[in-house]
Amino acid sequence: MANGPDATRAVRRDNLYARARIIQQIRAFFITHTYLEVETPHRIPCNAPEEYIEPVPSVDAFLHTSPELCMKRLLAAGYPKLFQLCRCWRSAERGTRHLPEFTLLEWYASHSDYSDLMYTCEELLCHLVPTGTLAWQGSTISIQPPFERIPLAQAFTRYAPMPLDDAIAADCFEETYTEHVEPRLGIAAPVFIYDYPAKMAALARTKADAPHLAERFELYIGGMELANAFTELTDAYEQRQRFNTALETIQPPNPHHLMPEAFLAELEQMPPSAGIALGIDRLVMLLTDTAEIDAVVAFTPEEL
Amino acid sequence: MYSSSDLKKGLKIMIDGEPHVIEGFDFTKPGKGQALYKCKLRNMITGSLFDRTYRSGENFEPAPLEERDMQYLYKDEAGYVFMDAKTFEQVILPEQTLGNDYYFLTDNMEVKVLMFGDQGIGITLPNFVNLTVTHADPWVKGDTAAGNNKPATIESGYNLQVPSFVEEGTLIQIDTRTGEYVTRVKE
Numbered sequence: 101m102a103n104g105p106d107a108t109r110a111v112r113r114d115n116l117y118a119r120a121r122i123i124q125q126i127r128a129f130f131i132t133h134t135y136l137e138v139e140t141p142h143r144i145p146c147n148a149p150e151e152y153i154e155p156v157p158s159v160d161a162f163l164h165t166s167p168e169l170c171m172k173r174l175l176a177a178g179y180p181k182l183f184q185l186c187r188c189w190r191s192a193e194r195g196t197r198h199l200p201e202f203t204l205l206e207w208y209a210s211h212s213d214y215s216d217l218m219y220t221c222e223e224l225l226c227h228l229v230p231t232g233t234l235a236w237q238g239s240t241i242s243i244q245p246p247f248e249r250i251p252l253a254q255a256f257t258r259y260a261p262m263p264l265d266d267a268i269a270a271d272c273f274e275e276t277y278t279e280h281v282e283p284r285l286g287i288a289a290p291v292f293i294y295d296y297p298a299k300m301a302a303l304a305r306t307k308a309d310a311p312h313l314a315e316r317f318e319l320y321i322g323g324m325e326l327a328n329a330f331t332e333l334t335d336a337y338e339q340r341q342r343f344n345t346a347l348e349t350i351q352p353p354n355p356h357h358l359m360p361e362a363f364l365a366e367l368e369q370m371p372p373s374a375g376i377a378l379g380i381d382r383l384v385m386l387l388t389d390t391a392e393i394d395a396v397v398a399f400t401p402e403e404l
Numbered sequence: 405m406y407s408s409s410d411l412k413k414g415l416k417i418m419i420d421g422e423p424h425v426i427e428g429f430d431f432t433k434p435g436k437g438q439a440l441y442k443c444k445l446r447n448m449i450t451g452s453l454f455d456r457t458y459r460s461g462e463n464f465e466p467a468p469l470e471e472r473d474m475q476y477l478y479k480d481e482a483g484y485v486f487m488d489a490k491t492f493e494q495v496i497l498p499e500q501t502l503g504n505d506y507y508f509l510t511d512n513m514e515v516k517v518l519m520f521g522d523q524g525i526g527i528t529l530p531n532f533v534n535l536t537v538t539h540a541d542p543w544v545k546g547d548t549a550a551g552n553n554k555p556a557t558i559e560s561g562y563n564l565q566v567p568s569f570v571e572e573g574t575l576i577q578i579d580t581r582t583g584e585y586v587t588r589v590k591e
Contacts, residue, residue: 192439194431300437328435
């Protein structure tokens with residue numbers, strides 16, 4: 101019985117030991133690189149309003165969908181380099197790579213931009229994979245810097261049956277991306293997909309020479325999205341406008357989405373910065389060659 | 405009515421007027437994008453299997469299916485004939501609808517017939533059935549080691565692995581969910 105309950109329990113046991121080691125190694129990496137580990141409240145009055153992220157209510161507040169607003173307020177308060185490992189909640193997200201309660205690693209550095217974050221990603225991955233190769237679902241992934249960097253539009257040209265702009269115009273970006281592009285990213289080696297349409301990056305700075313694009317990237321390994329990053333938008337006026345647009349776009353209007361006033365009030369003090377969120381559960385999947393997120397956590401929601 | 409977030413493996417929904425069962429399901433969401441509900445669907449009438457992806461906010465009718473207790477009567481050119489013992493109503497299931505289940509049907513067997521309106525679209529067999537071995541290699545003297553299996557054929561033509569001591573004419577119990585040998589039956 102290769103897939104019996106005993107075998108499943110044994111796999112999970114190995115994975116939970118690996119998970120603890122990986123988290124310890126991540127902590128060691130950021131402490132060595134002089135990042136300050138912080139904890140910010142998990143229960144907050146409101147999250148950044150985003151069209152496709154639904155927060156979980158908690159009495160008269162919400163569980164955070166990401167620690168980003170509080171992390172950026174700390175940057176604004178003068179902390180130059182920060183990281184946090186924490187649980188986050190997103191309503192109704194459940195699949196082989198999604199849990200409604202999951203663990204994020206976020207790190208932020210002032211006076212840096214998204215290309216600096218790409219280097220840190222490379223260093224972190226090499227720190228976690230000292231052998232330089234990773235076994236993943238029957239193939240081998242080479243973890244050697246530099247990782248390939250591909251603009252999103254070019255990834256569509258390379259892998260999709262239609263260009264990025266056509267997919268957006270035909271309202272089938274997500275379907276085309278998950279069907280044709282994503283499964284082919286990071287198969288032989290990790291890849292950064294960068295420069296997203298500004299509309300797909302509500303908290304990112306747009307490019308000075310191409311204002312329709314935002315300085316955002318995602319890291320892919322083994323066809324799996326591991327991290328999402330951007331050069332942070334620091335213009336409070338523009339950020340408020342973008343949040344307003346998001347609040348107007350969310351249909352039907354949802355009382356769970358509110359304007360994060362405290363964050364906007366402090367945003368002007370934030371130095372030019374870059375920040376990233378990396379999914380720890382998926383990272384553990386990758387490093388333990390495990391295809392299902394269920395096997396890298398102590399309990400799934402269905403087991404509670 | 406179901407919505408996209410209700411979709412999961414095993415759910416039976418109507419698509420284009422026909423019942424479908426979700427055989428494979430995954431939720432996915434490209435970073436900052438819309439949620440997608442990826443389904444592997446089987447048409448419960450034709451048996452055809454296909455992929456379809458839905459977005460949030462779509463609605464689905466539950467498939468109006470009913471299981472009825474029936475008795476297997478006989479097979480003719482049209483297919484396998486079952487009868488509701490209370491109403492004497494008969495339904496015929498074509499051979500392809502039954503798949504491998506027909507191997508385990510015996511005369512007068514009580515089964516559950518899955519009905520879509522007045523159309524029978526599948527059966528649920530009892531978990532265990534008794535059938536006679538019609539062919540098996542003879543028992544080799546001295547071969548008593550546990551776990552030594554050999555091929556055998558039962559009356560319906562179905563082939564399976566049985567322990568070495570099972571011989572032609574032996575009545576055996578089979579688990580219809582796995583198609584595997586369970587035990588010898590004393591008559």
